[in-house]
Amino acid sequence: NYYYEACTGGKLGWTPEAKNTCVLVARQNGMELMCVLMGATTAKEMFEDARYLFDYGFEHLQPYRLQSGEEQSRSAIGYNSSGKAIGKMQLGYDITCLMDTTAEPENITAEWTLPEEPILGSASGVTVTLTMEDGADSGQSTLLGTYPAVVMEQSLYEEQQAAPVVKEEKPSRPGFMGVLLVAGKVLLIVAAVLVGSFVLLYLVVRIRYEYRKHKRNQKRREMAARGIYPKRKSVAGTNSARNGVKKR
Incomplete structure (x- = not known):
């Protein structure tokens, strides 16, 4: 017998994971209960569990209004x-x-x-x-x-003191010392930038000089390997020319 007089409606179902399932609603003596079941292996087992839960609820539960x-x-x-x-x-x-x-x-x-x-x-x-x-x-x-x-818009306790209100303080304008401090920071930043620029320029010039020196030495070594030597002016000839210029 699957009939339950207090039941007013519900829905049955089955899935491989949940087996037999149901959601049932019953009403008795002005109280409405809902029963949700799953995992029952047979329909008979599901109905017996639902009837037991409804009977227990209607017998041991009561509505309370707040x-x-x-x-x-x-x-x-x-x-x-x-x-x-x-x-x-x-x-x-x-x-x-x-x-x-x-x-x-x-x-x-x-x-x-x-x-x-x-x-x-x-x-x-x-x-x-x-x-x-x-x-x-x-x-x-x-x-x-x-x-x-x-x-609610009402006080719990009349004797309760109001919580202190913390006023936000407006930031004061910087004085003379503050201006000097800011100016000093700006000057330090500018000086640091200038020193950094000078160091960078020195490194660039130094690298270029070393590179050109290396190229000249390399060219001389290549010419020496091929037996080519650069001509040098004689010191005597240079002195004679200088003496001749002086005599004139």
Whole structure:
């Protein structure tokens, strides 16, 4: 018998990896549950598991409504640009979650997420995660869900002092010593550039001189190897010519 009276709809499927799968919805006494199964080897096994889960849920679970204005065990405080506390955070709207019939609502804890720059009356980036402690000694908790929250425009504590506002200091103009310091840095940079240019020019001239000297020596060695020697002027002839010029 694969009939379940409370079932209102669903979808069956099968894949080689997940085997028999199903997504079923059932409604009873005003409470609607959804069952998702996979890995069943036969359709009978899948139906029996789904019926067991639905029976357990309708017997041991109950809806619990959390109103947006209800106080939670933890709140977060935001500040506006003037440093004034902008107030508490609360749920953006009323929500309904499923709880065990033996659970106590007082065990619900809220963890708030506040953006870096909260916007008053906005739920943008503000969330609350609700968890339920399974027991005082169990040390475990059940996640009820994460929901959008809102920052309210009201102060949490009247006696709370406003957060100090840090004013941005405008940069002061440099004085005479500052001008001298800047001028000195500029002169050092210019001097470094000039010295570098001089060194580079010296290296270029030196390299060219050495290159030409090397070429001349190489040419002389080649001529000497072929028995060609450059003609040299005699010193006596040069002196006679010089003496002749002096006599005139």
